[in-house]
Amino acid sequence: xxxxxxxxxxxxxxxxxxxxxxxxxxxVAQALRQRLGWELAEGDDFHPQANIDKMASGxxxxxxxxxxxxxxxxxxxxxxxxxxxxxxxxxxxxxxxYRDLLREGGAGTFFVHLHGDKGILLERMEEREHFMPPxxxxxxxxxxxxxxxxxxxxLVDIANPPERAARLxxxxxxxxxxx
Numbered sequence: 269x270x271x272x273x274x275x276x277x278x279x280x281x282x283x284x285x286x287x288x289x290x291x292x293x294x295x296v297a298q299a300l301r302q303r304l305g306w307e308l309a310e311g312d313d314f315h316p317q318a319n320i321d322k323m324a325s326g327x328x329x330x331x332x333x334x335x336x337x338x339x340x341x342x343x344x345x346x347x348x349x350x351x352x353x354x355x356x357x358x359x360x361x362x363x364x365x366y367r368d369l370l371r372e373g374g375a376g377t378f379f380v381h382l383h384g385d386k387g388i389l390l391e392r393m394e395e396r397e398h399f400m401p402p403x404x405x406x407x408x409x410x411x412x413x414x415x416x417x418x419x420x421x422x423l424v425d426i427a428n429p430p431e432r433a434a435r436l437x438x439x440x441x442x443x444x445x446x447x
Contacts, residue, residue: 282345283378287382288405288409289360290405291383297310297358299431300434301356304356306354307356309358315337316337328407328411335369341373345357345377379419381421383414
């Protein structure tokens, strides 16, 4: 993973809080929003009803289900990037190709990959109300491609409390040199 070294001072930064279901994307994204004051979009809110129905019925999404959704998310980021606004987006972004598409939304895209113990993930999924059933965790883990060394981002252990995770991300970003 690499830092955001190619982002010029003053350019917008776009944090994508990513990982499988149950990793804490929404919670960590909220903690980052509280610290930074940037606009936050929940990727789940952009899913078409057909995707939600498919997942709720226990069927995993396929690439043909995901591409239109990812294009909408990249478009959301691009609109704000053009206005010079930094953003936070929660999105699974499980494959490198998905992250490549999301990076088209803005040059300053940085991935916060929340990753950790499968037991913790299952426990969290079982304790919440969400359209994604715990039975789909395995398919997400099978789909997941870890961040590669050339991708701007940081790996954060899900065992960290959300506030600590946010502090770790902000320390990694060294925002003083970017914004």
